[in-house]
Amino acid sequence: MERIVVIGANHAGTAAINTILDNYKDKEVTIFDSNNNISFLGCGMALWIGNQITSPDGLFYCSKEIFEQKGAKVYLETIVYHVDFEKKVVFATGKDGQSYQQPYDKLIIASGSLPISPNIEGTDLANVQFVKLYQNAKEVIEKLHQSMIRNVVVVGAGYIGVELAEAFNRIGKKVTLIDNMSTCLSGYYDREFTDIMSKNLESHGIKLAYEETVTSLKGNGKVEKVVTDKNEYAADMVVLGIGFKPNSQLGKDNLKLFKNGAYLVDRHQQTSIPDVYAIGDCATVFDNSIQATNYIALATNAVRSGIVAAHNACGTPLESIGVQGSNGICIWNLKMVSTGISLEKAKKLGYDAAAADYEDTQKPAFIQHDNYKVKIRIVYDKKTRIVLGAQMCSEYDISMAIHMFSLAIQEQVTIDRLKLTDIFFLPHFNKPYNYFTMAALQAE
Numbered sequence: 001m002e003r004i005v006v007i008g009a010n011h012a013g014t015a016a017i018n019t020i021l022d023n024y025k026d027k028e029v030t031i032f033d034s035n036n037n038i039s040f041l042g043c044g045m046a047l048w049i050g051n052q053i054t055s056p057d058g059l060f061y062c063s064k065e066i067f068e069q070k071g072a073k074v075y076l077e078t079i080v081y082h083v084d085f086e087k088k089v090v091f092a093t094g095k096d097g098q099s100y101q102q103p104y105d106k107l108i109i110a111s112g113s114l115p116i117s118p119n120i121e122g123t124d125l126a127n128v129q130f131v132k133l134y135q136n137a138k139e140v141i142e143k144l145h146q147s148m149i150r151n152v153v154v155v156g157a158g159y160i161g162v163e164l165a166e167a168f169n170r171i172g173k174k175v176t177l178i179d180n181m182s183t184c185l186s187g188y189y190d191r192e193f194t195d196i197m198s199k200n201l202e203s204h205g206i207k208l209a210y211e212e213t214v215t216s217l218k219g220n221g222k223v224e225k226v227v228t229d230k231n232e233y234a235a236d237m238v239v240l241g242i243g244f245k246p247n248s249q250l251g252k253d254n255l256k257l258f259k260n261g262a263y264l265v266d267r268h269q270q271t272s273i274p275d276v277y278a279i280g281d282c283a284t285v286f287d288n289s290i291q292a293t294n295y296i297a298l299a300t301n302a303v304r305s306g307i308v309a310a311h312n313a314c315g316t317p318l319e320s321i322g323v324q325g326s327n328g329i330c331i332w333n334l335k336m337v338s339t340g341i342s343l344e345k346a347k348k349l350g351y352d353a354a355a356a357d358y359e360d361t362q363k364p365a366f367i368q369h370d371n372y373k374v375k376i377r378i379v380y381d382k383k384t385r386i387v388l389g390a391q392m393c394s395e396y397d398i399s400m401a402i403h404m405f406s407l408a409i410q411e412q413v414t415i416d417r418l419k420l421t422d423i424f425f426l427p428h429f430n431k432p433y434n435y436f437t438m439a440a441l442q443a444e
C-alpha cells in the first residue's frame with residue numbers, strides 16, 4: 001500500500017486526511033500532530049470568550065477517533081522534529097518520549113502558522129495571552145472567571161483583535177484596542193469602510209489607540225500596563241493579535257520558500273520537491289485578484305488546499321483554481337465582507353485602479369421593516385477593466401453577496417460585464433435598480 005504521511009491535522013490537514021480516507025481505500029495514512037486536539041474552529045474563540053456560546057464543544061468537527069475508524073494511524077501530542085526528504089522518512093517524538101521513524105511515499109505538510117510575537121519586553125508576564133489554540137481560549141476564560149480582570153488591552157486591530165475587543169466588552173471588560181496602522185482591518189478594507197467599524201467599536205465603549213506601537217509591557221509577575229510610543233494603558237490582561245507567520249520550520253532548508261517563509265507550492269499544492277505537498281497556513285496560494293502567488297492565512301484556504309493536495313497525492317490530477325481571500329466579520333451586528341484587494345492595496349501594487357461606490361437600502365422604501373442601508377465598493381483596473389476586489393458593509397446579512405464578486409475575480413470578469421448581470425428583483429429581497437448594478441454603472 002502507498003504510504004501517505006500528514007504532518008498537522010487541523011483545518012488543512014483534516015481536509016486532506018478525510019479526502020484521502022473517504023476516496024482512496026488503498027492508501028496507508030499516518031498522521032502526526034503536536035496538539036492534543038484537532039479541528040478547533042478558532043473563529044469560535046471570540047464567541048466563547050464573549051459568552052455568545054456557552055461551551056466549546058461545537059467548535060470541533062473532527063477527532064483522532066474519526067480518523068482511526070476510517071483506518072488511519074494517528075499520533076497526537078507527537079512532534080515531528082525532522083524530515084529526511086532524501087530517504088523520505090519523518091522523525092517524530094511522542095509526549096511519552098517514544099520516537100517514530102515513519103517512511104513515506106507521499107508527504108503532506110500542514111504545519112500551519114504561529115502567532116507573531118512582538119519583540120518587546122514583558123511578553124513573558126502572566127496574563128499576556130496569544131490566541132490561536134483551544135488551550136489559549138480555555139486559559140483566557142479560566143483567568144476571567146478566577147481573577148479580577150477589569151482592563152483588557154488587545155494589541156492588533158485585525159480580524160482577531162477586533163473580534164476579541166467585542167468579546168471582552170460584551171462581558172463588561174474595559175477594552176483598549178491598539179494598532180500600529182491608522183485604522184482597524186487595514187489589510188482587508190479601505191478607510192471608507194474601516195471608519196464605520198471604528199465608529200461601531202467606539203460607540204460600544206472600546207478605546208481605540210491607532211498609530212501607536214507597543215514598546216513594552218510592565219508589571220510585577222503579572223502584566224499591569226502597556227507602554228506605547230505615545231501613551232500608557234492599564235492592563236490586567238493583554239491579548240496579542242498581530243498576525244500569523246507560516247510555520248515552515250521543518251522544510252525551510254530543503255523546500256523553496258515565499259518571501260514571508262511560507263512553502264512555495266504549485267497549483268497541485270506540490271512543493272519544490274516532488275511527492276511533498278504543503279497546504280493551509282504554511283503554504284502559499286495563487287491569488288486571483290493579483291494573478292500571482294501570495295500568502296493568505298484563512299481556514300477556507302486551508303480546507304480547499306487540503307482537498308486539492310489529497311487528490312494529487314493519491315494520483316488524481318487536480319488544479320487549484322486559486323483564491324481571492326474572501327472574508328467576513330460581524331461585530332455587534334455590523335457585517336463587513338470583502339474579497340480581492342482594496343483600492344488602497346491595488347494602488348500600492350501599482351494598478352491604475354479605481355473604485356465604483358454606491359450606497360442604498362436593501363429593499364424599496366415602501367418596505368418598512370428589516371430594510372437596512374448597504375454600502376458597496378467595487379475595485380477595478382481602469383486599463384483592463386477587470387474586477388480586483390469588492391467590499392460591502394451593512395446590518396443586513398450581505399454575506400451571500402460577496403461570493404458573486406469572488407467568482408467575478410476568479411473568472412477575471414470586467415466591471416463592464418457586471419453592469420448588466422441578471423439580478424432578480426422582488427421587493428421582499430431587493431430593489432429593481434439594485435446596488436450591484438448601480439455601483440457597476442458608476443465605473444468611469
Ligand SMILES: Cc1cc2nc3c(=O)[nH]c(=O)nc-3n(C[C@H](O)[C@H](O)[C@H](O)COP(=O)(O)OP(=O)(O)OC[C@H]3O[C@@H](n4cnc5c(N)ncnc54)[C@H](O)[C@@H]3O)c2cc1C
Nearest residue numbers: 008010011012033034042043080112113280281298299300
Ligand atoms: C482566533 C482565530 C480566529 C479565526 N477565525 C477565522 C475565520 O473566522 N475564518 C477563517 O477563514 N479563518 C479564521 N482563522 C484562521 C484559521 O484558523 C487558520 O487559517 C487555519 O487554522 C489554518 O489551518 P492549518 O491547518 O493550515 O493550520 P493550523 O490551524 O495552524 O494547524 C497546524 C497544525 O499543525 C500542527 N503542527 C505544526 N507543526 C507540527 C509539528 N512539527 N509536528 C506535529 N504537528 C505540528 C499543529 O499542532 C496544528 O494542529 C482564525 C484564526 C484564529 C487564531
Ligand SMILES: NC(=O)c1ccc[n+]([C@@H]2O[C@H](COP(=O)([O-])OP(=O)(O)OC[C@H]3O[C@@H](n4cnc5c(N)ncnc54)[C@H](O)[C@@H]3O)[C@@H](O)[C@H]2O)c1
Nearest residue numbers: 156157158159160161179180181241242243244297327328
Ligand atoms: N473572520 C475571519 O475571516 C478571520 C477571523 C480571525 C482571524 N482570521 C485570520 O487569521 C489570521 C490571523 O488574524 P490576525 O488578526 O492575527 O491578523 P491580521 O493580519 O488580520 O491583523 C493583524 C493586525 O495587527 C496589526 N499589527 C501588526 N503588528 C503590530 C504591532 N507591532 N503593534 C500593533 N499592531 C500591529 C496589523 O496592522 C493588523 O491590523 C489572519 O490571516 C486573519 O485573516 C480571519
